[in-house]
Amino acid sequence: MTAEGSPDRADAPAPGLSIDAARLEESIRALATIGAYEDESTGLVGVRRVALTDEDAAGRRQVIEWMEAAGLRVAVDAIGNVFAERPGLDPSLAPVMVGSHIDSVPTGGAYDGVLGVLGGLEVVRTLDDRGVATRRPIVLAFFTDEEGCRFGTDMLGSAVATGRIPLDEAYALRDAAGTTVRDELSRIGFLGDEPIGARRPHAYLECHIEQGPVLGGAGHDVGVVTGVQAIAWYEVTFRGRSAHAGTTPTSYRRDAGLSAARVNVALRELVDSGRYGELRATMGVVRPHPGVVNVVPGRVTATIDLRNPDDGAMEAAERDVRALLAARGEEDGVEVTWRRTARTAMVPFDGAVMDRIDAAAAARGLRRTRLLSGAGHDAQEWARVAPAAMVFVPGEHDGISHNPREHSTREQCANGVNVLLDVVRRIADDGPLGRDGGEP
Ligand code: GLV
Ligand code: MN
Ligand code: MN
Numbered sequence: 001m002t003a004e005g006s007p008d009r010a011d012a013p014a015p016g017l018s019i020d021a022a023r024l025e026e027s028i029r030a031l032a033t034i035g036a037y038e039d040e041s042t043g044l045v046g047v048r049r050v051a052l053t054d055e056d057a058a059g060r061r062q063v064i065e066w067m068e069a070a071g072l073r074v075a076v077d078a079i080g081n082v083f084a085e086r087p088g089l090d091p092s093l094a095p096v097m098v099g100s101h102i103d104s105v106p107t108g109g110a111y112d113g114v115l116g117v118l119g120g121l122e123v124v125r126t127l128d129d130r131g132v133a134t135r136r137p138i139v140l141a142f143f144t145d146e147e148g149c150r151f152g153t154d155m156l157g158s159a160v161a162t163g164r165i166p167l168d169e170a171y172a173l174r175d176a177a178g179t180t181v182r183d184e185l186s187r188i189g190f191l192g193d194e195p196i197g198a199r200r201p202h203a204y205l206e207c208h209i210e211q212g213p214v215l216g217g218a219g220h221d222v223g224v225v226t227g228v229q230a231i232a233w234y235e236v237t238f239r240g241r242s243a244h245a246g247t248t249p250t251s252y253r254r255d256a257g258l259s260a261a262r263v264n265v266a267l268r269e270l271v272d273s274g275r276y277g278e279l280r281a282t283m284g285v286v287r288p289h290p291g292v293v294n295v296v297p298g299r300v301t302a303t304i305d306l307r308n309p310d311d312g313a314m315e316a317a318e319r320d321v322r323a324l325l326a327a328r329g330e331e332d333g334v335e336v337t338w339r340r341t342a343r344t345a346m347v348p349f350d351g352a353v354m355d356r357i358d359a360a361a362a363a364r365g366l367r368r369t370r371l372l373s374g375a376g377h378d379a380q381e382w383a384r385v386a387p388a389a390m391v392f393v394p395g396e397h398d399g400i401s402h403n404p405r406e407h408s409t410r411e412q413c414a415n416g417v418n419v420l421l422d423v424v425r426r427i428a429d430d431g432p433l434g435r436d437g438g439e440p
Pocket of ligand 2: 112113146208376377
């Protein structure tokens with residue numbers, strides 16, 4: 001998945017200014033206090049800012065306050081995406097958009113998504129401090145429900161903004177309690193009035209933590225992200241028969257818990273078979289009902305998350321996973337039903353934008369590599385409508401993420417955001433951008 005890149009300074013301009021790394025770190029720390037929770041399994045304080053909850057709303061308000069303090073003009077669209085514009089010298093030109101998300105998984109850390117948003121804010125603050133204007137406007141954005149763990153589908157806000165998911169479909173999505181996206185947007189005050197699709201940037205950039213071990217393991221300072229692998233999510237229900245644990249002979253049982261466990265093992269066997277390339281499979285939710293020590297589970301609700309860098313291998317894996325669900329149900333006398341809640345193909349990023357990131361990292365003498373993203377990102381949605389690419393920064397503890405141990409150092413964050421700064425400046429001042437970057 002990676003290609004080596006050594007620090008060299010070939011044909012890239014010397015960086016003229018750098019961000020305030022301490023100010024960036026302080027902003028990240030301050031936002032992490034919103035939605036902070038005590039994590040039982042690690043004993044650490046994590047971040048719980050699940051999309052469209054009160055904590056998410058408080059985080060949104062804090063970031064908007066900072067955006068407005070930086071003089072940005074803030075607008076909210078009909079799916080709750082927040083856009084904040086710094087004017088350019090030529091208002092007729094399409095903006096360079098810098099974005100990510102501030103919602104988190106229920107057991108999150110301080111950096112996932114936040115680095116891209118507050119890194120973008122730090123870029124704006126740095127330009128302001130030094131009185132630097134750009135030809136193109138710069139739009140700093142954060143998008144609704146990137147994580148997808150509440151309403152069942154990831155990258156929701158950016159997918160709606162760029163046309164993959166219709167607004168009505170997004171509004172109608174429900175969480176486990178039956179509450180809709182539209183009702184929650186309205187309740188937290190983020191059902192905005194900007195029409196969907198009103199923004200079509202000249203280019204889209206996102207700085208994000210890698211969330212994996214590749215960069216840190218090889219001693220790289222930053223990653224030039226080549227794209228995002230394919231993702232498929234399923235919600236699966238196993239329906240058997242609930243019964244007394246002590247009195248029901250094995251031959252009488254229709255144990256939904258056993259079927260779910262067997263599927264989980266079979267998924268790992270599919271992965272280990274090597275027949276589906278670099279397939280990853282995760283059963284992240286396994287909920288037995290009634291969930292009582294002495295009751296055979298009559299029903300299990302579960303999820304399956306599949307990832308694959310190869311679209312053909314992903315299609316084959318999905319076909320075979322569905323077949324194994326059907327076969328499992330038949331063999332175990334359990335009814336197995338499923339629903340695909342999210343599906344994105346492998347998304348390649350723009351070559352010209354990647355080259356700009358590479359050149360900026362080289363100019364700063366940073367060790368870098370190209371790598372495909374294992375996680376989903378808003379950039380993969382914006383890539384549909386504009387040349388897009390991402391900068392990754394390494395994290396401590398093998399890049400652990402979706403966990404309170406998630407941590408990137410001040411220097412690691414600063415390296416990525418300095419590269420972001422250089423590339424934003426460069427693209428916001430240049431003319432057409434390579435193969436698909438013409439006006440507007
Ligand atoms: C987003 O965080 C994902 O699940 O990849
Ligand atoms: Mn993220
Ligand atoms: Mn995430």
